[in-house]
Amino acid sequence: MSEIGIDPGLLEEARARLKGAVKVAALTGAGISAESGVSTFRGSEGLWEKYRPEELASPEAFQRDPQLVWEWYNWRRGMMIDKMPNPGHLALANLESTHDFTLITQNVDGLHALAGSRNILEIHGSIWRVRCIDCGRQEVNRTAPLPYPPACTQCDGLLRPDVVWFGESLDSDLLARSLASASRAEVMLVVGTSALVHPAAGLAWQARRTGAYLIEINTERTPFSDDAHAVLTGPSGQILPQLIG
Numbered sequence: 001m002s003e004i005g006i007d008p009g010l011l012e013e014a015r016a017r018l019k020g021a022v023k024v025a026a027l028t029g030a031g032i033s034a035e036s037g038v039s040t041f042r043g044s045e046g047l048w049e050k051y052r053p054e055e056l057a058s059p060e061a062f063q064r065d066p067q068l069v070w071e072w073y074n075w076r077r078g079m080m081i082d083k084m085p086n087p088g089h090l091a092l093a094n095l096e097s098t099h100d101f102t103l104i105t106q107n108v109d110g111l112h113a114l115a116g117s118r119n120i121l122e123i124h125g126s127i128w129r130v131r132c133i134d135c136g137r138q139e140v141n142r143t144a145p146l147p148y149p150p151a152c153t154q155c156d157g158l159l160r161p162d163v164v165w166f167g168e169s170l171d172s173d174l175l176a177r178s179l180a181s182a183s184r185a186e187v188m189l190v191v192g193t194s195a196l197v198h199p200a201a202g203l204a205w206q207a208r209r210t211g212a213y214l215i216e217i218n219t220e221r222t223p224f225s226d227d228a229h230a231v232l233t234g235p236s237g238q239i240l241p242q243l244i245g
């Protein structure tokens, strides 16, 4: 076994498949940021443990109690503001220089961009971007916490986090581009996601349907594991540098 406990033959096969591919896609979730110290959603200390998703990450919750929702996002922004990319983010950023690579992320923490990735589809939005619920104006600021109530500089309307909440549709252009890159991928990496949230998780199965070789990297098994060609079990911050080199 390699020092990260992966069967060397499996790792070698996955490496060879990646080396032999041109078009590659990746779908990442909160697990890729765990080794950067960013809480996951459903882990032991997962964010949702304290709150139920519909309580906070939904338009109804924001309608009902915008201050509670803002306090949660301010707490998350404060928890994320000093976090740095880990070797897993950096390895994926390197993939852009050797492959026709598209990075699809469910994460809103911005760590892939900090690691140097450029071709990123942030399908659930960004915690560092806010949007006015009246005029739609977007503002980016990496500060925490935002004073409450955060007011739009253009029309004084209420600002909301520019993320996709449960029950909200994803940006149709981002979803179309994600589907296209998943469908044309020869290899698809599925990294650090519990594969529970749709339509994001569906992108991995889409890639499988259109013939991609699927590599799952996760510390645990997920609903997706049985459909992956290679399941590399362990921390992505250790496995990705071994896989990508």
Ligand code: BV8
Residues within 6 Å of the ligand: 028, 029, 030, 031, 032, 034, 035, 040, 041, 042, 043, 046, 057, 106, 107, 108, 124, 163, 164, 165, 166, 167, 168, 169, 170, 191, 192, 193, 194, 195, 196, 197, 198, 199, 217, 218, 219, 220, 222, 234, 235, 236, 237
């Ligand atoms: C929509 C942004 C159409 C906000 C988020 C029943 C069946 C199927 C779908 C549904 C259903 N009922 C409702 C739905 C739809 C719903 C959904 O999927 N619900 C799920 C929970 C069942 N989806 C939606 O509402 C989506 N919209 O469907 O629109 C529509 C429109 C109108 C009306 C109806 C439908 C919108 C979903 C987007 C929600 N927004 N985030 C914010 O962040 O505040 S989701 C949130 O969960 C994050 O984005 C997160 O990324 C995402 C998924 O979680 P993961 O990233 O996978 O993280 P998690 O903690 O779960 O897992 C971490 C993994 O990492 C684990 O597997 C762990 O083992 C692993 N790990 C840990 N450490 C490491 C590691 N792996 C490697 N290395 C490590 N070191």
Ligand code: ZN
Residues within 6 Å of the ligand: 132, 133, 134, 135, 136, 137, 152, 153, 154, 155, 156, 157
């Ligand atoms: Zn406004």
